[in-house]
Structure formats: structure tokens, C-alpha cells
Amino acid sequence: MRYHISRRQKIIFLIIFAFFCIILSACHSDQGFHLHDHLGTKRPYPITTPHADELIPPPQCTLSQLYLLARHGIRHPTRGDVTKFNKLIDLFKDVGNEESWWRQWRNPFKKFQAGLLARTGEAELYLMGRRANSRYKKFLDNATYDANLFDFESSAISRSGQSGVAYSLGLFEGQGSLGQPLFQPVYIHTIPLNEDDQLAVKYACPIWRSIQRNNPTRERELSFYISKYFPAIADRISKELTISPPLLPIHAEYIHRACGFEISFYNRSDTWCSLLRPDDFKIMEYFNDISNYYTYSYGNRLNELMACRLVTDLVERVEQAIETRNRGEEPWVRGVLRFAHAETVFFLTTLLGLNKDHEHLKANWTSSQISARKFRSSQISPFAANFYFEIYTCDSSSTMIRMLKNEVPTIIPGCGELYCSWDVFKKIFKHSINCDFKRFCKHKKNKVTANLVQWELNQEWDII
Template identity: 20%
Template sequence: MLNAISVLALAALVNGQLYGGGPEKQFSQKIDDGYNLLKHFGHLGPHTDRQSYGISRDTPAQCEVDQVIMVHRHGERYPDASDTYPQLVEALEKLYNYSDQFTSGSLEFLNTWESFLNDEAMLEQETYSGPYNGLKTAFDRGVDYRARYGHLWDGEGVPIFTSGSQRVLDTARRFGEGFFGYNYSSKAYMNIIPETEDQGANSLTPPCFVPSNVPFSIFFAPPVLASFFDAADRLNREYPGLNLTATDVKTLMNLAPYELNTRPYTPWADVFTRDEWIAYRYTFDLAFYYFAGPGSNTSAAVGSVYSNATLALLNQGPEKAGKLHFSFAHDTNITPILYALGLLVPERPLPKDYIDWTSPYKISDIMPMGGHLVLERLACNATAKYPKGSYARAVLNEAVVPFNECQNGPGFSCPLSNYTELVGGRAQALDYVSTCDVPTDYPQHLLFFWNYNKTTDFNYQKDPIGYQANLITWDGKPFKKSK
């Protein structure tokens, strides 16, 4: 007679034969992108590709990319010197001065943890150590894009445009080394565009002379504050007398993404709960939405400088305007471009009193470290479904992002004629010069895509790390200070 255990074992065996076992599943049922903590580090942590809509990143079968235009954020970096670094030092000192020892619990690791912030000379610069470091991110992107777009390079010199920040320039250089390989020293023309107001529209960092309409209090949204207060209370109960504040918590949370920019592991990730990290991410969603995105009164106009110039490149085509266009800037220069293009604009303003779970505006998906936007011009043959012609599509962090108003081309691309109406109409309506009150003696249009310097003088570092990049303009003229 079978005992109870044998009956259960036999049932499990039968069920396994009937309903399980056999060949492995073709597709995993575990979709866990949302659980990856990198997706909750906002714009501060290591690069992550964007979660796609399922549209193939590869070029549609009947098409070929005949022109590519990229704008790329600098890679993973150290904290800024003027704001974040002093706050981090102050918060850490509060922990180091704690009267009792962290003998156990959430902060026990502090007994052996060594800070990654020991070299102040590296503040604000690209990181160079650890698997997520910024210089590696940029080089790898160059290597990947050589494999993807190498057919567009004819062996002639190619300009690379970079804003005048050292970390942005270093990212551009490393990308160039990855893309051109041994030919980088002679075939890449590094053009440095100063980050100065008198560049006007002829800039990768266009200034706006109209003040923001957003109050600073946007950072203190209730769902965010509640989580930071909860974290402070939890740690203060664990370590009586520590007396952390909600502000201290927000600052200490910054250590996790910044440490990962330099190291393979950060213990700070485990100090805070998943709910607290989600609230942390939302602080950055709010900040970018209201200060450099759809919630800003000037953001779309600023972004139209680039969207309008690249529209001209796409319409001139590869033979007249060139096939490869690589540019490098900052996160707050690229998010306005997305808004000007009409990409990832929420149907309603991002709420301040609760977290909007359905909004497409999640900055860790939009502009993490090393974030990049690519505009591809596709030359497509005729099929039963699509006519022969030129199409445009946008790729953000390696995921195709269709235009809501125009996705009737191969791979959900947009016919170039329709793209021209869509983007050109927006740019004309936005009118950067009048919206941002640009002085009449400043450049009114972006010109350097057609008027660049064919020199290799700036391809390599010649001076100590610093903001020496602003010493010369793209056309070789002496640097002129802003008025």
C-alpha cells in the first residue's frame, strides 16, 4: 500500500509528465526590468538601455540607414564639486562622528568601507575604474556604432561636435577612439563648442534668457518627502542618537549611484528599501519634467534649436550634408530636444502629490549617464505595404521610440516628408529666439554642422584636467567671454 508521502510523490511525477518537463521554454515568463535598481537611480547611475516597445533595433529588412545623427550625454562621472560633493561630505561626517559604533545592522559596513571621494581633482569628471565607468561606456558605444554604422564611413575625416565641458569632451574623445580605432588621430575632427551664452543658438547648450516658471518647491513632493522621513526614522531607531534628517537620507542615497560609477558594488544600495528607491527616482522625474522637459515654459523652444538643425540635415541628405553626425552634451540639453520632437510627452502634467505609475516620463529610462538619442534616415525599397523613399526614426538608449503622430513606415518609422511637416511645424511655432529673448547680436541659428573646423588639434588631452575646453571655438577663433 502506498503511504501518503508516496502518493504525493507519484502525483508530482504524473503532473510533471503531463504539465511540465519536456523542452525548455522558448520565452522566459520573468520580465524583471522594473526590479533592476539601476532603473531607480534617476540620471545619476550607470547607463541602462531603454526598455523597448518590442520594435526591432535592427534596420528594417527592405531599408538601409544612409544617415545617422546622434547626440550623446557624457558618461558616468564623479559628483559635482559645488553642490553634491559638499553635501556628501557633510552627511558622511555625521555618520563618522556618531558616538556609538555600527556594530551591526544597516550601516555595519561603514567599519570597513572606504570612500571613493578621496581625489577632489576628479570631481565632475568621467570615471575610469569599475565595470560601469564613464570612459569605458563611451568607448564601448563607439565600438558598437562602428559595427552598426561603419558602412556610412568612407574613410574621409568626420567632425565630432562637443560642448565645452571637460567630461563631455572626454566622452566624445573616447567615443571617437572606439568608432575610428587607429584612424581616430587623423580622421576625427574634434570641434569644441563653448558653453557660453554668447553662442546663442549656435550651441549644443543653447541658453535661455527667460526665467523658469517652476517654483523650487517642486522638489518637496509629499510622496517623496514621506519616504525620506520614513527612512530617517528607521535608521534613527536602529541607531539611537544618530539624528538623521530627510535631507541627510536623500544625500546618502546619492552615494549608491555615484559609487557604482566607479566600483562594481555599492553597499549603500542595501541601506534603503525598494519603496524608498522608487521615491528617490521620482524626485528626478519631477526635476527633469518641470525644469528641462514638458513642464517648463522654455524647454521646447530650447530643444527646437537642435531639432530644427537636424531636420535640415535629414532633408539635405547624406550626399550634401554628410552621413555621420556625432554630438555630445549634457542631460538637460538633450531632454528639451525630446520635448521639441514630441517624444515621451505625458498626456497630463507629472503630479506632485502622488507618483504617476503610468507616465512615460521616467528619467532613468530617458537620460541616464551615457544617455543618447539617435535619428536615423532610412532609404527603403518599395514593398507591398510601403512605397520606396526616405524615412526617419528615433532611437533612444538603443530602443526605437515611434512618433505618436507618424509611425506608418517600415519598423514604425515616419516618412521623411511627414517628419518634416511634424518637426518643422513644431520648431517654427516654438521660435527659440523670441521665446528665450536671445540678444540680436548673438547667433540666431545653429551653424556649426555646416561650418566646422577640420583639425585634429583637440583630439587628445594636452592640459591638466579642468575646463580648458572653453579656450577655443569650433571655427578656431580666439575664445571670447560672455557679456
């Protein structure tokens, strides 16, 4: 039996076919876009499971020491951010009808909680500790907690110390003697901010602060970028919602910031996030990358030195353990577990040479250059970002080191392979080891004082 298809039916079929092609094309154009991946340093940590595959050391090698640097988990917004969110409420208070979500939205963030670790941030570090418990099970079975064996340290800012505690609860869960499931209390060491040349390093470096208070290159790039991209976003939102007077360009950044914290705290994308399109998120992400690049990374040569005391500490701890073992003595420090800030991660990333582009990030880069960049804050320093350095002792009496960046095995630049000879590692970073931090940070006009540190804590570009 043959069916006759009329000309009218053919036209209808072609229209329907074209419609679905458009829909599929639109879907495909956003395929692979994940909002969480474009929130910069406000990105929640991407791994959320409590388990990890157990470590399999290389042949004839045993894990003998673990060195961790981790950023704190999700934190409350700064006082400046809370003010911006209140401004959004004021801007949207008469827009649309009373049932509109923006007229119902109330700022859940309080200034008196500014910068404190959030519940979701506690969970990030606890789960990271649980994964470490799974990954390093055999290592931990042979070295239960002892304050002389596991050295916990944090900066003297509460969110870092609490992050260390949360991590320890997961790492030693079931191995202690208190309550259920047998919690293990740990000692966490801190030193004053203005003396901390490793974890809160910028507070101990007057010349760095002087440079960042007056960074014309950063300000020029950011100003150009804002003028190029932000007006279109603000104008579009203003027209779509009939906002009068219309939003200013900078208000688009306020919306992106509010979106980031709505995601981090509540996993909500149906409020401020809903006002932004995928391309808007990419624009805002690159804006934050430019800022971080010139403040904390390759945009300033000084930043290549800022983690030198941290790397020196790593080398000294490993060398001490090697010498202790070679003398046949015990115990040696099995774990050095340190909790700090976003810029600590940026500084170490920069010293190691990771995520480095061939040229400096620029506001006038083409879209293809921006898309191809290696420097992405969302990947480098999300909340709970971390570096693990695994130290292995091998049968040939040699020592090997492997690095995990955000729990992913990563080749140390210059090593050529995942498991790097300890001697090769020291040779690669010989110019950073035993650096004279006080000398290159010295600035005659800026003594390190409590007032100057407090000034730093109040700055809007402070993302720690």
C-alpha cells in the same frame, strides 16, 4: 506499505510550508526590482556589450546619413555632492562598532575632479562606438573617416568632448593609422557655452535661467514630497542603526545620491545602497523625476521649445545632403555626431513628445499613478543616453528617417511607424524648425555673461 502521519507532523509540515510560502511571497514582491533602474540620471547605461546586430535597411533603401545626439558618460560628482558625502561620514562616524562599513568608508570623490568624465564613463561611450561600428558596418565601410564627412561636435565642457573622443575610438577602431589597434584621431568642434543654442542650450537662454532660478511650482511639489516620504526613511535608518541625533529627512537623499555614484563607479551595492529598501529607491526615483520634469521637461512650456535649434540643425543637415546627392555631387556629410548633457536629452525628448503623461507629475499622486507614469529619468537620460536618427535614401528618390532611443528603435510621435517619410517628419515638427531662439530666450534683465554662466555651473540642480 502505508505511512501514518501524526497530528504533530502535520502541524510541523504546515509551518514549514507556510514559511516557504512567506519566503516565496517576499521574493516575488521584489521580483523584477533592479536597483540600477531606479537611480534617475545617475543610472549607468544599460547596454554593456561591444557588439550589435548589423543593420538591415528596409527594402530598396540605403542608409545615407547618421545623426547622433549622446549624453556624456558617467561623471564625477559635483562639488556639492562631494560635500554631502563628507557630511554622511560625519553623521555616521560614531555609529555602531569600528568594524562597521560606514565607519570604514572613505569618500573616494574629490572636489578638484568635480564633473569630470570617469573611467567608467569613457568605457560607456567607447562601447557605444563599438556597437555602432557593428551595427553600421556596411555604411562605415563605404565612408571611412574624413573630417569633411563626419562632423564631431560637443559642448564646451570637458566630459562631453572626452565622451566624443571615446565614442570615436570605438566607432573607427582598426580604421586609422596610429598604434594598435590602428586608432583614428578625429576633430571635435565646440563653441562657447553662452553661444551654444543646441548642445548646452540652457546657458544661451536667459529667460530659461530666470524661470528656473524662481520656479515655485517645482519647489512646492518637491517640498510637499519631501515632507510626505523622507522622514519615514530617515527615521527607520536612524532606529535600525541607533543614530543619535537622528538623521534629518534630507539625509536620506544624500544616501541615495552616494549609492548612485557607488554603483556608477564601482558597481557596489553593499555600502550606502544597503541602507535603502526597494520602496525607498522608488520614492527617491520619483523625487528626482519631479525635479527633472519641472526643470527640464513638460512641467514648463518653455522646455518644449528648448531643442528647436537642435531639430532645425538635423533638418538642415539632411536637406543639404539631399540637395548634394540630387545634383550628383559628392561628398556630403555622412555622420553628424554630437555629445552633450542630460538636459539636452530631456529637452529633445520633450520637443519630440516622448514619455509624456496625460497630466503633470504631482507629489500627491497615488502609488498606482506613480507606478504607471511614462516620465522616468532612469529611462530617458541615464549616463550616455542617446538618440540616433538614421536617414535612408530609397529607390523612389524618397527619403525616410528612423529613430533609435538609447539604441532601441522607437516610433517618432506622429509618424505611426518606425520608418517615417522625411516629408511627414518635417510636417510634424514644422513649428519647431527655423525657430527664433534668440527672440523667445531674450530677457532684458539677464544679459548672457561669463559670470552668469559660471553661476549656472555652480547650481545644485545642474545635472549636466
